[in-house]
Amino acid sequence: MKTSIYDSIGLKRVINASGRMTVLGVSTQSDGVVKSMTQAAQSFVWMEDLYLKAGEIISSYTGGEASVVTSCASSGIVLSVAGVIARDTLADIRRLPDSTGLKNEIILPKGHVIQFGAPVTSMIRIGGGVPVEAGLANEVTQRDIEEAINEKTAALMYIKSHHSVQKGMLSIESMVTIAKKHDIPLIIDAAAEEDLTAYINLGADLVVYSGSKAFEGPTSGFVTGKKDLIGYAYAQYKGVGRPMKVGKEGIVGLLKALEEYATKDVAASVEANIEAVNTLCDALNAMDGLSARMIQDEAGREIYRAELRTDDKLKASWLEAQLIDGNPAIYCRSYRSNDGVLYLDTRSFVAGDIESVIERIKELMEG
Numbered sequence: 001m002k003t004s005i006y007d008s009i010g011l012k013r014v015i016n017a018s019g020r021m022t023v024l025g026v027s028t029q030s031d032g033v034v035k036s037m038t039q040a041a042q043s044f045v046w047m048e049d050l051y052l053k054a055g056e057i058i059s060s061y062t063g064g065e066a067s068v069v070t071s072c073a074s075s076g077i078v079l080s081v082a083g084v085i086a087r088d089t090l091a092d093i094r095r096l097p098d099s100t101g102l103k104n105e106i107i108l109p110k111g112h113v114i115q116f117g118a119p120v121t122s123m124i125r126i127g128g129g130v131p132v133e134a135g136l137a138n139e140v141t142q143r144d145i146e147e148a149i150n151e152k153t154a155a156l157m158y159i160k161s162h163h164s165v166q167k168g169m170l171s172i173e174s175m176v177t178i179a180k181k182h183d184i185p186l187i188i189d190a191a192a193e194e195d196l197t198a199y200i201n202l203g204a205d206l207v208v209y210s211g212s213k214a215f216e217g218p219t220s221g222f223v224t225g226k227k228d229l230i231g232y233a234y235a236q237y238k239g240v241g242r243p244m245k246v247g248k249e250g251i252v253g254l255l256k257a258l259e260e261y262a263t264k265d266v267a268a269s270v271e272a273n274i275e276a277v278n279t280l281c282d283a284l285n286a287m288d289g290l291s292a293r294m295i296q297d298e299a300g301r302e303i304y305r306a307e308l309r310t311d312d313k314l315k316a317s318w319l320e321a322q323l324i325d326g327n328p329a330i331y332c333r334s335y336r337s338n339d340g341v342l343y344l345d346t347r348s349f350v351a352g353d354i355e356s357v358i359e360r361i362k363e364l365m366e367g
């Protein structure tokens with residue numbers, strides 16, 4: 001049986017049939033990324049130069065005027081919020097998250113008041129912000145946002161994510177229009193998004209990304225956007241940002257991951273994804289009590305998964321639990337298991353995983 005580093009501390013190897021999930025370690029890094037991280041970890045550098053150079057390189061991918069590297073997307077939100085509040089006034093940087101007397105309100109559509117493992121409002125508060133929810137959970141209009149704006153407003157925020165309510169919300173374009181009209185910065189949380197340039201091109205002032213999701217970097221993130229606001233975000237490392245610092249190896253690993261992402265053969269990886277899903281579906285369809293078909297990602301991204309139905313609806317939750325219980329543990333997407341449906345994502349499979357998954361399901365269905 002294949003082993004993993006986690007065996008050495010008594011933990012089971014995981015086959016990730018779920019996707020880029022934080023609970024499973026988000027993504028794995030390529031040999032190229034890991035090699036660059038090893039080299040960075042074993043040599044010194046003037047850290048301020050590394051941060052600034054990393055910002056320049058990131059901006060060359062995003063088209064932002066400037067960028068700052070962060071420890072993850074969550075800390076990117078914290079630093080962005082702290083930056084629009086304390087700017088580069090040292091005394092204010094030093095007293096955050098106490099923002100008494102400063103412009104500190106962050107307005108976001110109520111349907112974007114989500115949790116991604118932690119509430120977005122916690123990140124706003126750590127940065128000294130006061131979250132202001134505009135509109136209703138399933139309807140937020142331009143007027144709702146504009147009526148929430150006052151002399152204490154520090155920024156508008158928009159969460160571009162499948163976690164957000166998708167209907168009844170305003171578009172990013174409308175948020176940009178409002179932000180420009182009132183001369184207030186707009187922060188977009190695009191943590192899991194793949195498009196590095198779209199939101200800058202639409203006119204957002206700050207855009208926050210995770211380095212470990214779409215770009216398969218190490219635990220890291222970055223913010224890209226307007227030069228002055230990025231400077232303010234970076235300045236917060238002297239205050240609330242200190243517990244969120246990124247190590248040299250994290251920064252260099254992120255840069256390598258972005259470089260690889262820029263030259264990635266997307267067509268070839270989509271083709272490999274489709275082929276793996278087809279192999280899986282054929283094998284599953286040959287088993288009694290199951291049917292499978294290939295479906296595209298709900299959000300319309302170029303991601304394909306196997307949709308697995310158990311003839312007996314009640315059996316899906318049982319199958320899911322058994323797959324997790326085995327060794328290696330197999331995690332699939334289970335949010336519809338109550339309807340008798342599981343989804344298998346093949347993008348994170350390593351050699352041999354498809355066979356292991358098929359074999360284990362067969363064993364369970366025949367047992």
Ligand SMILES: *Cc1c(COP(=O)(O)O)cnc(C)c1O
Pocket residue numbers: 022072073074075116159160161163189190191192209210211212220221
């Ligand atoms: C994952 C996610 C985050 C947090 O990203 P981390 O890099 O894990 O901090 C923030 N916002 C959204 C919408 C996310 O999906």
